[in-house]
Amino acid sequence: MTPSEIVKRLDQYVIGQDEAKKTLAVAVYWHFRKSDRALADAVEVAKSNVLLIGSTGTGKTLLCETLSRILGVPFVTADATSLAQTDYVGHEIEAILQRLVDKAGGDVARAQRGVVFIDEIDKLKAASGQARAASGESVQHALLKIMEGSQVRLRSSAYIDTTHVLFICGGAFVGLDDILRDSQAFGFISLSGKESPRVLRSLNARVKPGDLRSFGLIPEFAGRLPIIARLDDLSxxxxxxxxxxxxxxxxxxxxxxxxxxxxxxxxxxxxxxxxxxxxxxxxxxxxxxxxxxxxxxxxxxxxxxxxxxxxxxxxxxxxxxxxxxxx
Ligand SMILES: Nc1ncnc2c1ncn2[C@@H]1O[C@H](COP(=O)(O)OP(=O)(O)O)[C@@H](O)[C@H]1O
Ligand SMILES: [Mg+2]
CATH class of the missing domain: 1.10.8.60 (Helicase, Ruva Protein; domain 3)
Structure with a gap:
């Protein structure tokens, strides 16, 4: 399925959110092409995980769920805040991947090409004064590892390789627009008159890694989410x-x-x-x-x-x- 075909299918279930649909469709299209052997052998292509930014109830989970149903790949969701509340992040992450394998009917190879959606990623601030529970920052480090691709041992003592698992993170990032306004990147570029207003506008609306850092995301983690799509508030x-x-x-x-x-x-x-x-x-x-x-x-x-x-x-x-x- 091409990105435009994916978008057409998404349109049947998700209203609006055209930009997010397009970005997500392109991301998964290339994700699955890249994980095809022939391509992967030619050049080592880094994985591009996706960050979805949008207020609560705008369709982040629905988009990911629908997408994985369309593609027929196993899909699980997890909540970053509950990861931060546990004493053993490792166990919790292992449990998420176990659920992915279960969704794949026990087929580890299928699970390795699945989709994991982690919501409320903006709540993973590096909090101080947390004695026992994992701090947001240590959760980020743990997630970073599996997002980059690693071997995780499951309950069944089988291993799952997360290299080709697509991670989609979601968050509301309340107040992001104020931060963006302060850090506009392309306002200073001298114009030649040939620029497309659409391209300039989308460059200016871009969320930069520094903007995410203001929410307590560590640079390495933000760097692992190069593809960012924003969902509109629903009118x-x-x-x-x-x-x-x-x-x-x-x-x-x-x-x-x-x-x-x-x-x-x-x-x-x-x-x-x-x-x-x-x-x-x-x-x-x-x-x-x-x-x-x-x-x-x-x-x-x-x-x-x-x-x-x-x-x-x-x-x-x-x-x-x-x-x-x-x-
Ligand atoms: N853009 C949309 N199109 C259709 N239904 C939507 C949309 N956004 C939200 N919904 C409905 O609202 C519910 C909550 O949406 P959800 O995807 O869980 O929001 P989020 O994950 O962004 O908080 C969904 O079950 C869905 O029925
Ligand atoms: Mg949700």
């Missing part, structure tokens, strides 16, 4: 689209549930706008959509269960009672 129209458009959108799911009982679910477009507005207030991206929607549907499912004669449910507003029609 109200995007939130509405998320409820409606993906193949497995919540609306489609509930319509299918009701349809299987012979009930038609009709929700006025205004309701999705209302839900999106509430979700914006909650500031958790698309994360709160499902909760609000399910709250709305709980009443409906409650009523439907008692009355098999109902053939249609119409919801005209988030703040009004649903209208039930019987045959």
């Amino acid at each position: 109200k129209p995007m939130l509405v689209r998320i409820m409606l458009e993906p193949r497995d959108s919540i609306y489609n799911q509930f319509r299918a549930i009701l349809r299987s009982d012979g009930v038609e679910l009709a929700i006025d477009p205004i309701v999705f706008e209302q839900i999106a507005e509430l979700a914006l207030e909650y500031k958790a991206g698309a994360r709160s959509l499902r909760g609000i929607f399910e709250g709305l549907m709980t009443d409906v499912l409650y009523v439907l269960a008692d009355d098999p004669a109902i053939r249609r449910v119409a919801i005209g507003s988030l703040f009004e009672e649903p209208v039930y029609t019987k045959t």
